[in-house]
Amino acid sequence: MSDTARTVVSTIAERWAVPGGVVVAVDRHREVFTHRFGHADVSARIPVGPQHLFEIGSISKVFNSIGILQLVRRGLIRLDDPIGAVLEWLPEPLRAAEITIERLLTHTAGLVAGVEALPDEFGQVAAFTGAVSTAHPGTFFHYSNLGFLLLGLAASEVCGRRIVDLVREDVLAPLGMTSTITCVTHADYPSLARGYQALHDDQPWTPGDPLVQAPWLEVAGADGNIAATAADLAIFARMLLGRGSLGDTTILQPTEFETMIGSTATDGEDVLALPGVPATDTSRYGLGVNVERVAGRTVLTHGGGMVGYASFLLADLDDGLGVCVLTNANGDSPVAEAIARSVAAELKSPGSVDIPGLTPQWWPAEVEDRGYVGEFVDGTAESEELQLIRVSVEERGPDRVRLTIEFADRREPLLRTWTRGAVVKTAELAKFSLTFRDDAWHWGPRTFTRAGTAVPAVPAAEELEVFCGHYRAYTPWFTNFRVILRQGRLFLIAPGGVEAPTDDAELVPLGGRTFRIGADPRMPERITFGPPIGGTTPWVQRDGCQYSRAFTD
Numbered sequence: 001m002s003d004t005a006r007t008v009v010s011t012i013a014e015r016w017a018v019p020g021g022v023v024v025a026v027d028r029h030r031e032v033f034t035h036r037f038g039h040a041d042v043s044a045r046i047p048v049g050p051q052h053l054f055e056i057g058s059i060s061k062v063f064n065s066i067g068i069l070q071l072v073r074r075g076l077i078r079l080d081d082p083i084g085a086v087l088e089w090l091p092e093p094l095r096a097a098e099i100t101i102e103r104l105l106t107h108t109a110g111l112v113a114g115v116e117a118l119p120d121e122f123g124q125v126a127a128f129t130g131a132v133s134t135a136h137p138g139t140f141f142h143y144s145n146l147g148f149l150l151l152g153l154a155a156s157e158v159c160g161r162r163i164v165d166l167v168r169e170d171v172l173a174p175l176g177m178t179s180t181i182t183c184v185t186h187a188d189y190p191s192l193a194r195g196y197q198a199l200h201d202d203q204p205w206t207p208g209d210p211l212v213q214a215p216w217l218e219v220a221g222a223d224g225n226i227a228a229t230a231a232d233l234a235i236f237a238r239m240l241l242g243r244g245s246l247g248d249t250t251i252l253q254p255t256e257f258e259t260m261i262g263s264t265a266t267d268g269e270d271v272l273a274l275p276g277v278p279a280t281d282t283s284r285y286g287l288g289v290n291v292e293r294v295a296g297r298t299v300l301t302h303g304g305g306m307v308g309y310a311s312f313l314l315a316d317l318d319d320g321l322g323v324c325v326l327t328n329a330n331g332d333s334p335v336a337e338a339i340a341r342s343v344a345a346e347l348k349s350p351g352s353v354d355i356p357g358l359t360p361q362w363w364p365a366e367v368e369d370r371g372y373v374g375e376f377v378d379g380t381a382e383s384e385e386l387q388l389i390r391v392s393v394e395e396r397g398p399d400r401v402r403l404t405i406e407f408a409d410r411r412e413p414l415l416r417t418w419t420r421g422a423v424v425k426t427a428e429l430a431k432f433s434l435t436f437r438d439d440a441w442h443w444g445p446r447t448f449t450r451a452g453t454a455v456p457a458v459p460a461a462e463e464l465e466v467f468c469g470h471y472r473a474y475t476p477w478f479t480n481f482r483v484i485l486r487q488g489r490l491f492l493i494a495p496g497g498v499e500a501p502t503d504d505a506e507l508v509p510l511g512g513r514t515f516r517i518g519a520d521p522r523m524p525e526r527i528t529f530g531p532p533i534g535g536t537t538p539w540v541q542r543d544g545c546q547y548s549r550a551f552t553d
Helices: 002-015 056-071 099-106 119-125 145-159 163-175 186-191 228-241 254-262 335-348 463-466
Strands: 022-026 030-042 195-199 211-212 282-285 290-294 296-305 309-316 320-327 374-377 388-397 400-407 412-415 434-437 440-443 446-450 469-472 480-486 489-493 505-512 514-517 526-529 539-542 543-550
Touching: 002 022, 002 030, 002 335, 022 056, 022 228, 030 228, 030 335, 056 099, 056 163, 056 211, 056 228, 056 254, 056 296, 056 309, 099 145, 119 145, 145 163, 163 228, 228 309, 228 320, 228 489, 309 335, 320 335, 469 526
Parallel strands: none
Antiparallel strands: 022 030, 022 320, 195 211, 282 290, 290 296, 296 309, 309 320, 374 388, 374 446, 388 400, 400 412, 434 440, 440 446, 469 480, 469 543, 480 489, 489 505, 505 514, 514 526, 526 539, 539 543
16 A cells, blocks of 8 residues: 555655655654655755755645634634734725635635735735725635734734744644644754756757756745744644644644534635546635535645745545655645645555556546547648648547647657646747637647638737737745736736746736736736837736836747
8 A cells, every 4th residue: 555655655755856855744643654755955865854944835824824714713703704804904995895714715805816925924015006806705715814914913913923923833732743843044054955947948848858946035924934944844734633623732722623524615726637536526715624525525735836846735534544645846836735645545455556647647537528528720831831730640549648749840749747738848939828819729829720620810900019029026925927918918927937827818908008817707817017108018917916028039
């Protein structure tokens, strides 16, 4: 059983560029599986050890939510309190009575995903001038780091302690999590595994691409402030399996725990589909934790993406199995989720996971039925080299296929990604991922429709070309993106980034030079382009974060 679980880990780590990490599985009483792999410092050849800390990113939200529920127990705050009643200095867009503590905890307050322009949470909140979703409050699940920054500030306001101190003293200490830190500073740097990211942040990662050490950041905001060892995170997972208790220590009373997992949004976080892993029936976000239903069981999950770190926590309350994964792969990749879910499935049912199917070379067999295979043409192409592409099956296996793509007299493997479509390891197609949607393949500004399909005429949109280009900022969370014109519409395409969208995001005009980021009218994110100079816009502002046009195309 443990051997096949280790094979799962090594397969994902080797094929998806995970420098190092730890996987720990627990039941309600003890650790039942531990596997360390790779390096905490690649250049120094230091292997991952039990002493190494990893930043856990948004898994911190579970800890911080528990701290807030303890404040509710003490009568210092209520779930139906408007955040504006607690923090009276908030900017006007955040003071609406409908923005309550509970809706912030469930990501249903309609706030933007994040505002990474400033490093400090107080500054990010105080400087906020953005939009709020037009959806009725409480009805639209939209993950928001800004919301948890507000919660951290509110908790500090009502209890007179920083939330990092509250969690350390009232959650970690009672559980005996003595190695975990709730505020990552320069003094902690020697204790952490080094984080890594792709060298080429302006193009999709493809297998074999080099990694470099990620930027080092101090973090304290309640959206992702904790670094932990695997052994400590395993203690926390056992407490979740105990529904708020571990041995004689109770962190949450039974009714409080039920409130945490029972007060859910109408939707939740996306779940990674993996070969041989049971499908999730529903995914709904509770008070700081995602609540899934899988074959009648309740499974709590949360991922954590940081600059240079990817982690995942899973606790199956009914089967009594928890899995914790800590890695020093960049947080824009769901590798930790893939490892956690696959290991959990393999420990429960050895041999159930399709291990070769976890690699980029293999696709689910159903892609043939979805229309991925065939001949596709871009009739607007100026160059004959990329007017036509052919996608075909190279090899078939049990429930999986290998695909190839032919273009310009070349034939290359079409490699699957976790979340960004497909990539081809060739310079001609390096800039963008290939995505399949509406029976067509899309690559940046290009759309390849199925050969023989009538293509409707698209009105000219020359006035939008002024906005197209490559833009960069110094924020490490969302370093760069390209704006392209495709079939008369603008799209924002980010090749990676912890806080970047994983899909091509349509830019919907709202008037002037401001656009909504995303086709869904409920989306609160905005982008505003600066005045054109010489036919191009030199800068843009995305939710308060300013980018300049890059010298690279």
